[in-house]
Amino acid sequence: MEHGPTFYAVAVVAVLISAVSKGGFGSGAGFVSAPLLALVMPPAQAVGLLLPLLMLMDVTSLKSYWRKWDWRHARLLMIGGVPGTLLGWWLFRSISADGVRLMVGAMALGFVLFQIARQRRWLRPPPGDRGTPAGLFWGTITGFTSFVSHAGGPPATMYLLGAGLDKTTYQATTVIVFWFINAIKLPFYLALGMFTAESALVNFILGPIAVAGVFIGVWAHDLVEEKLFFRLTYALLAVAGGKLIYDALT
Numbered sequence: 468m469e470h471g472p473t474f475y476a477v478a479v480v481a482v483l484i485s486a487v488s489k490g491g492f493g494s495g496a497g498f499v500s501a502p503l504l505a506l507v508m509p510p511a512q513a514v515g516l517l518l519p520l521l522m523l524m525d526v527t528s529l530k531s532y533w534r535k536w537d538w539r540h541a542r543l544l545m546i547g548g549v550p551g552t553l554l555g556w557w558l559f560r561s562i563s564a565d566g567v568r569l570m571v572g573a574m575a576l577g578f579v580l581f582q583i584a585r586q587r588r589w590l591r592p593p594p595g596d597r598g599t600p601a602g603l604f605w606g607t608i609t610g611f612t613s614f615v616s617h618a619g620g621p622p623a624t625m626y627l628l629g630a631g632l633d634k635t636t637y638q639a640t641t642v643i644v645f646w647f648i649n650a651i652k653l654p655f656y657l658a659l660g661m662f663t664a665e666s667a668l669v670n671f672i673l674g675p676i677a678v679a680g681v682f683i684g685v686w687a688h689d690l691v692e693e694k695l696f697f698r699l700t701y702a703l704l705a706v707a708g709g710k711l712i713y714d715a716l717t
Contacts, residue, residue, distance in 0.1 A: 470508075470669060474507045475672075477507045478669070478673060479676055480503065481500040481503040482517075482520055482676050482680065483679075485498075485517075486520075486677045486680025486684060487681075487683050487687065489521070489524045489680075489681060490524070490527070490680065490682065490683065490684020498616070498617060498620055501514055501571055501618070502571055502616070502704060502707035502708055503707050504516065505572075506711070510564060510567040510571050510711070511559075512666065514567075514616055515659075515662055518617075520677045521617060521649050522653070523674055524677050524681050525650075527678050528642045528681050528684075529642060529643070529646060531685045532635070532638060532639035533639075535635055536639035536643045537639075540626070540627060540630050540632070541643050541644050543603055543606055543626075544605065544606040544609055544623060544626065544644045546602075547602060547604065547606020547609065548606045548619075548644070549651065550610065551609060551611035551612075552611070552648065552651055554611050555610065555611045555613070555655075556614060556655040556658075556659070558615070559615060560659055568711050568712075568714055569711070569715035570615055570616065571616040571618075572708045572710070572714075573712060574615070574708070575618075575704045575705070575708025575711065576705065576709065578618060578701075579704050581621045582701055605622050605623065605626035606626075608622035609648065613645070613648050613652070614652055614655070619645060620641075623645075627640060
């Protein structure tokens with residue numbers, strides 16, 4: 468497909484928000500990139516286009532948070548992410564473009580509802596260490612939702628917020644977890660034919676924005692109030708998710 472000014476206007480915003488989130492805000496808003504891009508290109512291509520950029524963000528973030536993570540919780544999410552990735556691959560190869568569009572849209576709206584429920588304290592993760600089974604369970608959900616639409620943030624959050632981690636340890640743990648999960652997704656995306664020469668060119672153009680956004684996020688980690696940043700992304704997710712569901716059903 469042809470990538471004109473409208474595409475790049477949306478793509479720059481999507482990649483920048485995702486990179487800033489990954490660099491400084493626990494990857495929570497990073498999910499906005501897939502629903503936004505799916506508005507201007509086929510959803511499966513949007514998900515495939517984003518993976519190399521997310522991997523670039525992961526590598527850029529690692530240096531700033533190196534070994535600041537909680538390894539026990541990270542390891543459980545990473546191990547659980549393997550069967551979740553396999554499940555996502557099995558489902559992804561079996562559904563139509565509208566099916567992918569519907570899933571991405573539903574996850575976008577579900578993410579917004581999840582955040583509203585958290586903020587209003589309707590949904591609270593159980594406090595304390597919930598043990599190995601909980602970590603593996605949430606890791607599986609994280610791997611699955613990450614594979615389908617790079618939406619692994621909410622299930623990882625549900626597990627990590629109950630672990631009592633400080634802000635930096637939490638951020639560092641999400642960085643190493645999604646570095647691993649995105650890496651193991653790569654061969655499955657290749658098998659599904661989700662990368663093209665055209666998408667590689669777009670990745671090359673957007674790569675500097677991804678790197679710059681991560682550094683902006685690292686800088687903003689201790690300086691910027693999170694509420695305004697997340698409110699913007701939730702609004703974008705609600706609009707994009709609703710539009711994708713409408714398009715899939717009509």
